[in-house]
Amino acid sequence: METLSVACEACPVRNKAICAALSGPELSGLRQIRRHQFIPAGQTLVWEGDDAFVVASVTAGVLKLTKSLGDGKEQIVGLAFPADFVGRPFHDKTMSTVTALTDTEVCVFRREDFDNFAREHPELEHKLLERTLAELERAREWMTRLGRKTASEKVSSFVLDISERLSAETCHGSTVLDRFELPFGRQQVADILGLTIETVSRQMTSLKRQGLIGLSGRRTIQILNREGLAKAAES
Amino acid sequence: METLSVACEACPVRNKAICAALSGPELSGLRQIRRHQFIPAGQTLVWEGDDAFVVASVTAGVLKLTKSLGDGKEQIVGLAFPADFVGRPFHDKTMSTVTALTDTEVCVFRREDFDNFAREHPELEHKLLERTLAELERAREWMTRLGRKTASEKVSSFVLDISERLSAETCHGSTVLDRFELPFGRQQVADILGLTIETVSRQMTSLKRQGLIGLSGRRTIQILNREGLAKAAES
DNA sequence: CGCAACATTGAGACATATCAAGGAGAGTGG
């Protein structure tokens, strides 16, 4: 892994990540304990069950948080986009694996350093709390999808959800992208939705045939009828 | 709803809930904005989608957090035991319904009061952060169960999980209860696991026939072979 | 005791998984 040197002031997520809580002198305190790091697509930052040595704030790219079951099966339990925070502060075990889906840049902290710093900076902890509460809400929404939706509803709501998250990233006002590239392949969509790759593929094709979405290349999706898709996403 | 008057010092969760962060004068500040309240089984504290007027800390009983889908179906996305915190501070919408499963007692706060108080008491926010991080972890574990486990694995892991949470409550050292009463009926177990009531029933019967658990009455479960049950819970 | 709510059991339908084959993209080397 390669350490990059980027000034916090020039950071693309300066105003959105938890460090937005800090200014001037405090920020440079934080900078002293961080390491800006590049993670190539496919590489894993932390492993499920390991001692949690690090936490990190994402500045570019997308990561997945996964839990693996006895056999080869895995469930993706979270996604981390720029400005999101990964890892569990104040706790010594990591309970999910964090892996880069695309080439990624993160601000990494030794967990212990971060914990100490955070305890002395309530504003930072407050930002982190808000972010964690939002993430919890998202996880619960996701649980509903996993527990009570059909394959077709899962895929529809997934497409809508992702379009919103990717739009938030590019952040041109409140525009929602209607055409975007998925940062992952079919297997990973399946692991997000608790389905098999074949079922995801079939449902994608079905949505395409209904004229709700367009597919080009392997990963590009176009939403042709957002309203109709929203209807298909409801139970 | 009936307002009770219980001194914080005598509170059964005094040392476990987020208010454990406070002592003496700060605690009495918190006491001034709280209302101790009794909620009978079946009654709902807050509704999904409503403006979030209140947050609360549970002192006795069990509550469920649910999300409902278009039709009658619902998914339980969380359980709140004594010392747990419900509601979303610093945010104006409630995204899940909170309902008492058993007779319940909670410390209720107007959200605005709580927010203001919390911002002035970093120790309290810190406790809340730790609790929220733990809850997020639990939600993710639950997602894995919903997405990638079979009905039989779901029920087995559920029984183990509940036995641990109920034991934590009675808190006699590190004893784990082998015989306990579920605070909910079959339909609610189904809503937790993303199954139908019939499937839950069949799996319970099956575990019973395998000699892993014993069932008596409608809600009492006895774990006869914890190790075997753990094996059945893995994928 | 008798009732109402809840739980269990069975038979059949249906959705998704599994197994298996074929097709399209993207990168590589000629």
Added chain:
DNA sequence: CCACTCTCCTTGATATGTCTCAATGTTGCG
């Protein structure tokens, strides 16, 4: 620029687990 190849995606046929519908059994309360 085209053939080659590897990986990923799509499609089809069948198997299977869970849901649905329906009936029966049980619990606990008035």
